[in-house]
Amino acid sequence: MHLYLPLLFTLSATLTTAQLTPNSTSQLPTNASFQDLIAYLPFINTTASFFLADPRASNQLATAPSNPVTIFIDLDLPYQQFLETPLPPGLAGETENASVSNEALQSDLLQYLQIDGVRPSTTFNGTQFLQTRFNDTTYENVTGGERIEVFRNETNFYIGTGINFKSNVLIPDLTFAGGILHIVDTPFAPPYSIASTGIVLNISILAPITAQLYQYPQTQAPLNISTAPDITVFAVQNSVADTLCPNTTIGSNYNYTGTYCSDAAQLSNYIVPGQVLYSTNLTNGVVTAGTALPARGNASVGAGAPLVVTTDSNGDIFVNNSRIIQRDIITSNGVVQVLER
Ligand SMILES: *[C@@H]1O[C@H](CO)[C@@H](O)[C@H](O)[C@H]1NC(C)=O
Numbered sequence: 616m617h618l619y620l621p622l623l624f625t626l627s628a629t630l631t632t633a634q635l636t637p638n639s640t641s642q643l644p645t646n647a648s649f650q651d652l653i654a655y656l657p658f659i660n661t662t663a664s665f666f667l668a669d670p671r672a673s674n675q676l677a678t679a680p681s682n683p684v685t686i687f688i689d690l691d692l693p694y695q696q697f698l699e700t701p702l703p704p705g706l707a708g709e710t711e712n713a714s715v716s717n718e719a720l721q722s723d724l725l726q727y728l729q730i731d732g733v734r735p736s737t738t739f740n741g742t743q744f745l746q747t748r749f750n751d752t753t754y755e756n757v758t759g760g761e762r763i764e765v766f767r768n769e770t771n772f773y774i775g776t777g778i779n780f781k782s783n784v785l786i787p788d789l790t791f792a793g794g795i796l797h798i799v800d801t802p803f804a805p806p807y808s809i810a811s812t813g814i815v816l817n818i819s820i821l822a823p824i825t826a827q828l829y830q831y832p833q834t835q836a837p838l839n840i841s842t843a844p845d846i847t848v849f850a851v852q853n854s855v856a857d858t859l860c861p862n863t864t865i866g867s868n869y870n871y872t873g874t875y876c877s878d879a880a881q882l883s884n885y886i887v888p889g890q891v892l893y894s895t896n897l898t899n900g901v902v903t904a905g906t907a908l909p910a911r912g913n914a915s916v917g918a919g920a921p922l923v924v925t926t927d928s929n930g931d932i933f934v935n936n937s938r939i940i941q942r943d944i945i946t947s948n949g950v951v952q953v954l955e956r
Pocket residue numbers: 653654660661663664667
């Protein structure tokens with residue numbers, strides 16, 4: 616069962632919303648079981664079948680009336696394209712890699728498509744980060760469960776998942792007994808590790824940040840950024856990273872080649888441990904602290920730098936006066952925010 620991989624593809628689906636709409640929503644049965652509902656929705660036959668085939672998800676559906684749920688399922692068409700797309704070369708990691716073969720993870724990833732409670736589209740307004748049922752720390756480490764981004768305004772309604780994937784809601788609000796189903800155009804991407812997120816999205820500073828604890832002699836490793844729960848990384852964009860960590864060439868996870876970064880302390884100052892700070896958390900005046908990771912080769916733990924959030928009338932968010940230019944990249948153990956400088 617290759618549910619989510621390969622993830623990197625060019626969407627060429629040409630179906631329109633009009634073609635996808637059920638013959639008539641009024642023809643849909645009310646308070647049907649999930650299984651009876653999806654019989655009316657042939658365009659999600661394959662993807663929905665995974666829910667019924669998975670014992671845990673199937674049981675959740677059966678007990679939905681007493682444990683209500685909101686589910687996001689994608690169309691069969693792009694799913695089928697996934698199956699025909701080879702894995703990107705050189706991508707070898709943890710969570711994302713395991714999903715090629717690991718059934719336990721595949722089952723867990725069905726949990727990533729579910730949030731507790733019945734959430735009709737009208738309950739979403741603006742940006743929210745919602746806890747999913749994917750809470751297995753074998754694969755993720757966000758307290759309470761991995762989040763998805765849900766965005767809705769008058770014209771756009773999408774779900775943001777790992778490696779910056781955005782899945783647009785095509786058909787919202789299909790109800791069944793104990794739940795509600797929103798059909799999206801493309802599959803969710805699982806949250807990737809910080810290192811693999813850097814590779815896929817070409818955020819070069821994430822390689823030396825992740826490698827920090829691996830490539831320098833340390834008598835003390837206060838924090839493993841790759842596995843610790845609830846990490847926020849403020850990552851400078853590549854043009855700045857090139858100066859800070861020259862000649863960085865991203866190899867595989869936990870590895871990079873190049874000159875050791877000139878200001879490793881600055882890197883670690885921009886890692887916030889123990890807090891997942893989404894853009895919605897970064898409101899004017901918020902002050903937090905970077906990590907107290909030691910500088911490279913130095914086992915003593917220093918004080919983290921204060922990080923001060925400001926916002927402006929354009930809606931831009933700044934951290935220590937550096938603008939966030941790419942927001943809310945969801946990772947397996949937190950979030951990455953890309954800074955201008
Ligand atoms: C999917 O379609 C097949 C063939 O029409 C049908 O037998 C099966 O019941 C459908 N699956 C679901 C979950 O509706």
